[in-house]
Amino acid sequence: MDSKNLRSLMRQRRQSLTRRQQQTASAGLAVQLCRLPEFRYRKNIAFYLANDGEIDPQFAMGIADRAGKHCYLPVLHPLKQNRLHFVRHTSGDCLEANRYGILQPPLRGNRIASMHRLDLILLPLVAFDARGNRLGMGKGFYDRTLSNRAAHTRLIGLAHSCQETDNIARQSWDIPLDAIVTECNTIHIRPEKG
Ligand SMILES: Nc1nc2c(c(=O)[nH]1)N(C=O)[C@@H](CNc1ccc(C(=O)N[C@@H](CCC(=O)O)C(=O)O)cc1)CN2
Ligand SMILES: Nc1ncnc2c1ncn2[C@@H]1O[C@H](COP(=O)(O)OP(=O)(O)OP(=O)(O)O)[C@@H](O)[C@H]1O
Numbered sequence: 001m002d003s004k005n006l007r008s009l010m011r012q013r014r015q016s017l018t019r020r021q022q023q024t025a026s027a028g029l030a031v032q033l034c035r036l037p038e039f040r041y042r043k044n045i046a047f048y049l050a051n052d053g054e055i056d057p058q059f060a061m062g063i064a065d066r067a068g069k070h071c072y073l074p075v076l077h078p079l080k081q082n083r084l085h086f087v088r089h090t091s092g093d094c095l096e097a098n099r100y101g102i103l104q105p106p107l108r109g110n111r112i113a114s115m116h117r118l119d120l121i122l123l124p125l126v127a128f129d130a131r132g133n134r135l136g137m138g139k140g141f142y143d144r145t146l147s148n149r150a151a152h153t154r155l156i157g158l159a160h161s162c163q164e165t166d167n168i169a170r171q172s173w174d175i176p177l178d179a180i181v182t183e184c185n186t187i188h189i190r191p192e193k194g
Helices: 003-015 019-036 058-066 142-146
Strands: 044-047 070-076 085-088 120-124 156-157 177-180 185-188
Touching: 019 177, 058 070, 070 156, 085 142, 120 142, 142 185
Parallel strands: 044 070, 044 120, 120 156, 156 177
Antiparallel strands: 070 085, 177 185
16 A cells, blocks of 8 residues: 555544544553653653544643653744744643644744754654554654754654554655554564664
């Protein structure tokens, strides 16, 4: 299946999950994340606000917020095409819809994190395979933005387990993930040689 068809199939799958399935998945995801040292011991963490049936990291974000961690959300870059800023967000802060209808914090210079500040970035996946290859929304926002990541920044993809597929072709611009976490397990990805 080509990536366009796979993306559309997996988006349909996640969109058709019930509210109850989504809530259970969000709680399961928080349990999985809380077991990971990368989540427990890192302070500056980028999340996202679930959209389009994505697995919802809201429980995990609440836990991080209450633990005194700094949480960030993606905001579309106003000038550079298909790039993101990560902006500090605390519960109750105002949000506004971007051009895709996804809520994001307003851009205020002093809330924008420079890439080296981020210790962990949690990114939403549309599809993934067991080797850690991923498919996103298809505009390359994360790939472009993460090409400037700092060496210490860990990258963890989040998805429902039903978004796993056999084999996703790796593209030259794909940024390798350190792990993929679903509502029921964590896949640690070992870098491939060569
Ligand atoms: N929750 C969440 N926030 C996120 C992302 C994401 O994947 N999930 N992004 C990760 O990149 C960025 C937004 N990226 C997007 C990329 C493509 C489409 C998209 O294709 N949307 C429409 C069609 C296009 C349109 O309306 O103009 C669609 O739903 O088919 C939406 C968002 C930033 N924020
Ligand atoms: N670092 C980059 N520099 C320039 N173009 C890029 C870069 N990364 C990705 N692209 C372009 O972005 C487009 C979308 O890439 P791709 O289909 O891999 O997106 P995706 O991984 O599904 O989305 P995302 O990264 O937002 O999750 C491709 O046409 C690709 O050429």
